[in-house]
Amino acid sequence: MTHVGKRPIAVTLGEAERREFPAGVTPWQVLEAVDPAAKKETVGALVNGRPADLRRPLEEDASIEFISAASPEGLSMLRHSAAHLMAAAVEAILPGSKFAIGPAIQDGFYYDIEPPRAITADDLPSIEAKMRELSERRLPFLRFELPLEPAIARVKALGQPYKVEILEAIRDRSASRSGGPDLEGLEQEVDPEVEQVSFYSTGDFIDLCRGPHVVDTAVIRAFKLTHLAGAYWRGDERRPMLTRIYGTVFPTQEMLEQHLFRLEEAKRRDHRRLGRELDLFSVDDEVGAGLVLWHPKGGLVRTLIENLWREQHLKHGYALIFTPHVGRAKLWETSGHLDFYREYMYARMEMEGNDYYVKPMNCPFHIKVFQSRIRSYRDLPMRFAELGTVYRFERAGVLHGLLRVRGFTQDDAHIFCTPQQMAEEVTRAVRFSLYFLRLFGFGEYEVYIATRPEKAIGAQALWDEATEALRRSAEQAGLQYQIDEKGGAFYGPKIDLRVKDALGRSWQCTTVQFDFNLPERFDITYVGDDNRPHRPFMVHRALLGSLERFLGVLIEHHAGAFPTWLAPVQARVVPVADRFLPYAQRVSDRLRGGGARAEVDVRSEKVGFKIRDAEVQKVPYIVVVGEREETQGAVSVRKRGGQDLGVMPIDDLVVSMQRELDPVADVAAPSGSEGGGAYQ
Numbered sequence: 001m002t003h004v005g006k007r008p009i010a011v012t013l014g015e016a017e018r019r020e021f022p023a024g025v026t027p028w029q030v031l032e033a034v035d036p037a038a039k040k041e042t043v044g045a046l047v048n049g050r051p052a053d054l055r056r057p058l059e060e061d062a063s064i065e066f067i068s069a070a071s072p073e074g075l076s077m078l079r080h081s082a083a084h085l086m087a088a089a090v091e092a093i094l095p096g097s098k099f100a101i102g103p104a105i106q107d108g109f110y111y112d113i114e115p116p117r118a119i120t121a122d123d124l125p126s127i128e129a130k131m132r133e134l135s136e137r138r139l140p141f142l143r144f145e146l147p148l149e150p151a152i153a154r155v156k157a158l159g160q161p162y163k164v165e166i167l168e169a170i171r172d173r174s175a176s177r178s179g180g181p182d183l184e185g186l187e188q189e190v191d192p193e194v195e196q197v198s199f200y201s202t203g204d205f206i207d208l209c210r211g212p213h214v215v216d217t218a219v220i221r222a223f224k225l226t227h228l229a230g231a232y233w234r235g236d237e238r239r240p241m242l243t244r245i246y247g248t249v250f251p252t253q254e255m256l257e258q259h260l261f262r263l264e265e266a267k268r269r270d271h272r273r274l275g276r277e278l279d280l281f282s283v284d285d286e287v288g289a290g291l292v293l294w295h296p297k298g299g300l301v302r303t304l305i306e307n308l309w310r311e312q313h314l315k316h317g318y319a320l321i322f323t324p325h326v327g328r329a330k331l332w333e334t335s336g337h338l339d340f341y342r343e344y345m346y347a348r349m350e351m352e353g354n355d356y357y358v359k360p361m362n363c364p365f366h367i368k369v370f371q372s373r374i375r376s377y378r379d380l381p382m383r384f385a386e387l388g389t390v391y392r393f394e395r396a397g398v399l400h401g402l403l404r405v406r407g408f409t410q411d412d413a414h415i416f417c418t419p420q421q422m423a424e425e426v427t428r429a430v431r432f433s434l435y436f437l438r439l440f441g442f443g444e445y446e447v448y449i450a451t452r453p454e455k456a457i458g459a460q461a462l463w464d465e466a467t468e469a470l471r472r473s474a475e476q477a478g479l480q481y482q483i484d485e486k487g488g489a490f491y492g493p494k495i496d497l498r499v500k501d502a503l504g505r506s507w508q509c510t511t512v513q514f515d516f517n518l519p520e521r522f523d524i525t526y527v528g529d530d531n532r533p534h535r536p537f538m539v540h541r542a543l544l545g546s547l548e549r550f551l552g553v554l555i556e557h558h559a560g561a562f563p564t565w566l567a568p569v570q571a572r573v574v575p576v577a578d579r580f581l582p583y584a585q586r587v588s589d590r591l592r593g594g595g596a597r598a599e600v601d602v603r604s605e606k607v608g609f610k611i612r613d614a615e616v617q618k619v620p621y622i623v624v625v626g627e628r629e630e631t632q633g634a635v636s637v638r639k640r641g642g643q644d645l646g647v648m649p650i651d652d653l654v655v656s657m658q659r660e661l662d663p664v665a666d667v668a669a670p671s672g673s674e675g676g677g678a679y680q
């Protein structure tokens, strides 16, 4: 070691281990001494809990934890370092480029650049090749510091006006004391609190940066530049438009390839593209952004979901109700929506001297149904369910296909029960939800229980009891859950189920949410066995979230290939020539008679074309008929995905399809689903 003769410092590693090293030792040298095998996957260190370079000398006693490349902090360091490497490559290829900011982001990194000439996607391979070359040269990330004024002079000399602006903003801010210019979004570049400004050099490239960084460019191996976009400097449309180059980097090539595969898959499964290709739905500018038009096929899928939903709710002890789309201002004042939710509500309508609002939620109406007569403890629990269409104003910028819309139909329910029934009701709701989601092919979940926030209404004892009921329901259902500490709404704790789709992405669907607020506001009561009024527990519950959003998730999960029972067309009969059309029609009629949604492809196209088209349309059964089939009263069957089932008598096909036509055939109903409740 090179620091012989220096005073010793104590380095604490992990829980208990303490070792002495000479002052000036770097975390990298410490790691070499204690665990050289770990060097390969280590990219940084937490020194006294703060991220630091592995090369940064330690002058005082310190505790060290090492950061592996695969950890969230490690990935972020790797990605931010890759942004530098990319900037260095751009600088080498396009000297005179001006650099703005280059942060790590979810799944990758970007750098905003003002290039001397336009950069296009065609430039990305050469930038990537240059990055590879610089990576192979194993250039160290070297840190140096300058006081603020010399630092400003330095970035001016480098011809980097954006960096000058960042540093001047820091200078002006510390001078003005009262906050000064806003540094939001620049946190990865500089620490607004320090007097000394740090820089990092990699080869010839120097960048203003707070760090920390990986040891050298060779650590950045598994990377890929993905796309380009325009971005205003500091997000301000009056400022210059910069070129944002996006890339991603992972600790290993294998992880990178998995990620790129998932990106491709996500594109292939994009519900907006599939919605068009499969003719399911559209959004029309003349109708309005975020307002969905359901086409016949999408409408059919939705109807099938709604039918199943209603049938299952009746089976599980819910009552189906309908409530209006608008309500008087007075209702929304009592509920509090006009105070707390106004920004999401569509504007007031005045009729005959009364103000009305389009509903953003169904809850107040359900409460009114509860309140429409005196309720006894013998009536409880009451479970009101409604496919309730609501409208919420969302900014145009956040709207996204079916996933974020302005008008949508919630699969809503409100449960009113006594304190004694509460735990059982929550358990039932969670079980019902797991069962229902399984019917659509979802079997994996992320589960979150959100607890009391700082500002909340309702007695602590109520919160404790309700939160405990949520935990128990998750445990009884065998769900692994995480606690979202203080993440509940102000009016009650909740449990959220996020389904995992085929790509491992998770989507919020089910929520079961206590409400200690609305029962108070509307002063709802039931008569107890003591003949006195009591406040019921009220629970909001959705299984799917909304039909729009759920269909979006469903399309992406199945890549448009719905389970047979949900497919708009379940069998398409393809005659090999026009003269077999009458037979094709008879086959189709027979399939329809067996309960399948069948149709004949009557177009005078080549048979190969028609089969391909049926594949593109994700039709589960492609039924080909010609001379041989007609003489035998048979059909040739291909299943979606290319599996050839061969020639079979038509009745055999009808029989073998039956199970797939039944949505509940393959999923066991939840125990205790029948019976109980007030509506038998």
Ligand SMILES: [Zn+2]
Pocket (backbone or CB within 6 Å): 080, 081, 084, 188, 200, 207, 208, 209, 210, 211
């Ligand atoms: Zn940096």
Ligand SMILES: [Zn+2]
Pocket (backbone or CB within 6 Å): 361, 362, 363, 414, 540, 541
């Ligand atoms: Zn509600």
